[in-house]
Amino acid sequence: MGAAPVTGLTVEYQPSPPAVATPRPRLSWIPGRVQSAYEIEIRTGDDVVAHTGRVPSRESHLVEVPGLDLGSDSDYEWRVRVWDEDGAVSDWASAGFGTALLNPADWTAGWVLPKARGTEVERWTLLDWIQGHRPERAVSERLRPVQLLRQRFTPEASVARARLFITARGVYTAEINGVTVGDQVLAPGFDSYASRLSVQCYDVTDLLEDGENVLGVALADGWWAGRIGLTGSSAQFGTTTGAIWQLHLETEDGRRRRIASDGDVVSAEGPWAYADLFIGERFDMRLHDPAWSTPAFDDTAWHPVEVETADPAVLVPFAGEPVRRVAELPALSVIADPDDGWIIDFGQVIAGRVRMTLRAPREGDVVTLEHTETLDADGRWFVNIEGINKDQLDTYVAAGRPTEAWEPGFTFHGFRYVRVRGLQVPPEPDDFVAVVLSSDLRQTGSLHLSDQRLDRLHRNVVWSQRTNFLSVPMDCPQRERAGWTGDIQVFAPSATNNALVAPFLTRWLENLRADQDADGRVPILSPRSAYDDELAVNGTGFGSIVACAGWSDAIALVPWVLYERYGDRRVLADTLDAALRWIEYQRTAAAELPERLRDVPLTPERRRRQALLYNAGEHFGDWLTPSTLEGRPLHEAIGIAPQLTAELVAPMFQAWTLTITARSADALGDTGLAERLRDRAAQVRAAFAAEYVDAEGRLPVALQGPYVLALAFDMVPARLRPLLVQHLVDLIAARGDRLDTGFLSVPHLLDVLWDSGHAELARRLLWQDECPSWLYEVDRGATTIWESWDAIAPDGSVRAVSFNHYAFGCVDDVLYRRIAGIRATAPGFRSVVIEPDLAGQLDHADAEVWTPYGPLRVAWTRTGDDAAIHADVPHGVDAVLVVGGRSTSLTPGAHDLRVALPTPEPVVK
Secondary structure, three states: OOOOOOEEEEEOOEOOOOOEOOOOOOEEEEOOOOEEEEEEEEEEOOEEEEEOOOEEOOOOOOEOOOOOOOOOOOEEEEEEEEEEOOOOEOOOEEEEEEEOOOOHHHOOOOEEEOOOOOOOOOOOOHHHHHOOOOOOOOHHHHOOOOEEEEEEEOOOOOEEEEEEEEEEEOEEEEEEOOEEOOOOOOEOOOOOOOOOEEEEEEEOHHHOOOOOEEEEEEEEOHHHHOOEOOOOEOOOOOOOOEEEEEEEEEEOOOOEEEEEOOOOOEEEEOOEEEEEOOOEEEEEHHHOOOOOOOOOOOOOOOEEOEEEOOOHHHEEEOOOOOEEEEEEEEOOEEEEOOOOOEEEEEEEEEEEEEEEEEEOOOOOOEEEEEEEOOEOOOOOEOOOOOOOOOOOEEEEEOOOOOEEEEOOOOOOEEEEEEEEEOOOOOOOHHHEEEEEEEEOOOEOOEEEEOOHHHHHHHHHHHHHHHHHEEOEEOOOOOOOOOOEHHHHHHHHHHHHHHEOOHHHHHHHHHHHHHHOOOOOOOOOEOOOOHHHHHHHHHOOHHHHOOOOOOOOOHHHHHHHHHHHHHOOHHHHHHHHHHHHHHHHHHHHHOOOOOHHHOOOOOOHHHHHHHOOOOOOOOOOOOOOOHHHHOOOOHHHHOOHHHHHHHHHHHHHHHHHHHHHHHHHHHHOOOHHHHHHHHHHHHHHHHHHHHHHOOOOOOOOOOOHHHHHHHHHOOOOOHHHHHHHHHHHHHHHHHOOOOOOOOOOOHHHHHHHHHHOOOHHHHHHHHHOOOOOOHHHHHHOOOOOOOOOOOOEOOOOOEOOOOOOOOHHHHHHHHHHHHHHOEEEOOHHHOEEEEOOOOOOOOOEEEEEEOOOOOOEEEEEEEEOOEEEEEEEEOOOOEEEEEEOOEEEEEOOEEEEEEEEOOOOOOOOO
16 A cells, blocks of 8 residues: 655745746655655656655655756756655655746846936935925926837747746836736835846746737836835936846747847837836826737837846846735725715725726826825824825826726835725725735734634734735835834744745845845845945934844844744855854954943953943844833934843844854754854853843843843843843833833743743733733724834824834734744754643634644633643644643644643742
8 A cells, every 4th residue: 555645745835836046946745644765856858857766764845856956947847755654655746847047147138228217316314204304396297107118029930838037127017919927016026136136937828929929018116216215215226227038939849049138129108107116106097008018009109228238147036926916805985085085994904005996987087096004083084104205195097988997006005094086976885996915925824812802913913914025024014115124033933823934034035145244234124225325324323223233133033933933954054154244243343332331441351241242333222112102202212212222132132143043053064163153152141141130130221121131042140030030020010011122022021921930921911901012902903013002092092103013913923832832842843842821811722833744733722621622733743732731742643632721820929
């Protein structure tokens, strides 16, 4: 009898990807039973390019085939079979994949630049924003039209295979013979364009016709030239947009040909008067000819393009999942706005845009769509996002047809509500749909909790994650849309539970490495532009920060999370050098004393300790610590937490990054490096404890955050830990059992309490519903995670802040690990502990997480004095159930158990 069938074949995490971005892709599959050996074969056509033979191994995830070196733009078939522990062999399981253009030498095309005026350069600063400065000229005077490109070509014979490799400086959509190519939006996405620009690959075989064909490309400013970031400055990567492509054809008779972007391309203005990612777009349907990308269209009045030689080293294959339309939401209600127009509520804060249908509009009617995330306390229109070039306004000019449908193509917005103006009749809800945009990540986790508020909190986290993971991990989908390193550093563990984020974050880490300074500094956001560097050089205070504690440490901490959750060693290997360079920068920067000590006589011993600590310079510290923001205007309060905590937070993250990088070195087999890093970490910890912890376990600052981090990062000797724990408990009590942790410490707060014997206090904080707390937001109708705990005040007044910032959603990892009870104890979930929180307030929980070996599900229900627990354990995972301190091994398969509820936990004093 054969072994159970093999399923779930993937290449670099993806099923049958059309354009793998590496010549040495890793292969994964899910055995039907515990695996003892495997055999892999890879073919292209009739040629076998790799064959492993029988390999004794339990590994079935991210398996590397020795000697594999695949060619560019090729199609492959691969198959695998496995042996189980009894020696039975499975049938072959097979799948296909293709490769991208993997070598710079594959490129012969040039950049084609449409004949158009360049983007107007606008330079704004953070101070401009704070002081209320805004552009003086209208949007229509400052922005420029979207450009159209056309190229005619004729295949020499019937085409059997066609692949389009294309990217742009800007954002683009492509069409062939009037049909849109692919389903991606906002391609090529956001990259550190000076170093890398992602190339998309499309299978366009079915779009080609015998005879003449036309490739059309619509090209907008996008991230390249548009108004982006917190400052809203334009042209941060360039003023001129362009596109480059190669269409690779293979005819039925086996001939190959390349159609490359070159001097035969022509250009003209499109029907968009302008299109900007942040401001919005203006589209005139009267100027739109849907035949513009067909052979029959007359392009004699179009203009020749300029051709620029390409640097192929910058052109990199796109890896991961592109941005797509991932969901649609109907309008829940339409109400008249007393100030003119109608307000449409879609019931959920999202990132995306609105698709509308107009019934019998008049020619020339101008319809506008304004976007916001919240209304005010009285239900009136309220703009919650302030700043320069943050208009979030789309404009449509009707052609006068019986029915007209339109969705913007080169912008997106953060919103729940839309105000429509310019309609001749009241809108019907069915004529408006909210289109959700996101990187199309596979949604892998699920969590359902019997407490409706806690369940809503989880769903809010999922929505914030999905709508901010758009090309890069953005902080928010409206004001900044920046890849802040601190945000993803605190949120990465939660992200892995809800979606398959490994390819997405790996691509972002490649950008982060490209942005690392020559001196080792890791920037606080990535992708980063030359204008970001200019702002830092000329800035003061926070505006001068290039790298800082807790943000830059993402270069070590995020790869480690991916290794913990996915068992991905390659991401550790790829980022190790960058992490070491950041560590070396910290070591060098430690020579600088904190400002308060520069004029203070120091003993040789204290000077030696200070020389070990990265504790000077500008840092954000435990950013947004709630108590430091109370009772003061934001512009005065925002700097208090950094001033109080930065000197403590920086060396704690220094020690933690040393520790995590040592673990990474161990995982990669470099034990010597690991030992050196551990020794360095021990020196930093000893110096920190001697400098900042007194004999009674007190830190110089009486805030929860520094105590949380000191305990989470093992910054104090074991004999002092109980003292620090008690100080933390006292600080929480002094705040009425409410959190007072900032940006960097809040991810660790509940775990520190749980591990210190204060699980009940951790639960009280989790279920707290007074501000600041997670459930305070839920009780006020939140559908995503807020930037500020008090975005809506207790009296109902609304602040002009982001209502969609995922960072404080880091608590979601606690819901999976501590409440539902699924905790990985070996990389890639090779072993897990299942420990449901049966002593808490929930009656029921049901959670499922992705593992490389299949889904792992735990569901439990409390009834009276016992609980029913169901667990589905995939083959390849070693699971242990822990209830009331007793451990039970669970074999692969389904389990239904009934256990006695644990005795109530004693309150630790």
